[in-house]
Amino acid sequence: MIVSSIKSLSIVIPVTERGDQLLEFLNGYYESVSNMGLVYEFIIVLTPEYSELADGIKSKYEAKNIKVILLNRNYGEAGVLKIGIDHAEFENILTLPPYEQVSPSHIPRIIDEFGDHDAVVVNRWPRVDHKINRIQSAVFKGILKLMAYDVPKDPGCGIRLSKKEVFDDLKLYGDMHRFFFILAKQLGFDVTEVDIPQSKSDSYRRIYGFRTYLSRVLDVLTVGFLTRFNQKPLRFFGTGGALSFLIGSTGLIYIAVERLMFDVAASDRPLLVLFSLFLVLGVQLIAIGLVGEILIFTSSKNNKEYRIKKIIN
Incomplete structure (x- = not known):
């Protein structure tokens, strides 16, 4: 059993995409956290298109400390994430995607890195994913650097450990969860990054529609304005x-x-x-x-x- 300085932990998993992989990887998340000797809870927030997962989760983890929240519509990943955090019992929040971006065995390392910081975000490194994905990430990060001061190494990673007060002050909405690192830094929180090897299951090629790319560019412009000119x-x-x-x-x-x-x-x-x-x-x-x-x-x-x-x- 690994002993951590964190005594309690709420793990929030917003399921807005690729939810079909959740049951496959949830057990790995659960076992990794269970072996750390923490008081913990899992909060899984399901949008309507993944509501059928609720029965499978509760039947498999009937006596476990897992809470499932069913939503009546999709409020965007940041909104869904915020709903899960609002229902969290503990002050330390670990957010995980419904698919495997890094191996669950590395969760203790993320928690160890937390220390006296306000938040820890994961940088998937070394990367093993498709070259197309790396090019997209590099372009996105390049545009982001033009608009914001503090840019994370891996804006696309959804794994972050944070004090609940950080999320309370950020007021996330839409897809602004991608800019957690930038917005938290802007508010003066102590945020650090930790390099974790990318999971091989996260390596498939991802191509999105024009609307998705346009939305992300507009989000970058929004973050640039909020971080550089919100007070001037x-x-x-x-x-x-x-x-x-x-x-x-x-x-x-x-x-x-x-x-x-x-x-x-x-x-x-x-x-x-x-x-x-x-x-x-x-x-x-x-x-x-x-x-x-x-x-x-x-x-x-x-x-x-x-x-x-x-x-x-």
Whole structure:
């Protein structure tokens, strides 16, 4: 039996995709945690398309400490994950996917790495998956680095161990669970990474539809805005607004000079409309940034911009 500094643990498994593999790997998860001498619970949250798994789970683990939550619709993986965490009894939360990204035998190592940190996220390394998957991951991480400050080595891994307060403060929604590391770092939590070999069962080629890739790009833009400009929106909107205003005003001045000094007609020129639109767009973007600044200023007393790790007297 492995002894851990963690005495209690809630394991949350959100089942929103590839749920057909859950029963195959659940026993491995269960045995790995059971051998650590912890007080623990498993919370499995099933979306409607995987509701038939409930009977198989309860019949196999009838007397075990496993709680199954059936949902009436799919709320997105972050929403489903949040539901499981809300029903967790213990303060330490381990999130696992319904399929095997790393071998269950490595769970004790993740827990050992936790120590005094607020959270631990897993980096699947060395990787054994398909080359297509690695290219997709590299592109996704590259875009993410352009938009955010702290980027994990493996944003696609769903295995993380964290204090419950971290999840409570993050307010995850949609697919924002992928950016747990970035958002937690932004809030000042102490988050570390641990390298765990990738499971061979996680190596098949994954190709998604255009809508999925588009959604992820939009999510990256959202995270970039939340981490870089959430307290200074005028810098984001003001930069674009100032550039647009400069283009519009310069163009209109040019047209005015041509009209007054060279008698060039202005009313029938498409450039007049184009530069006018640039000018109006610039004013609107700057105004949006100013409204954002006003909202932040009026609510700043309710927002804590820092996190104290320890006070030593």
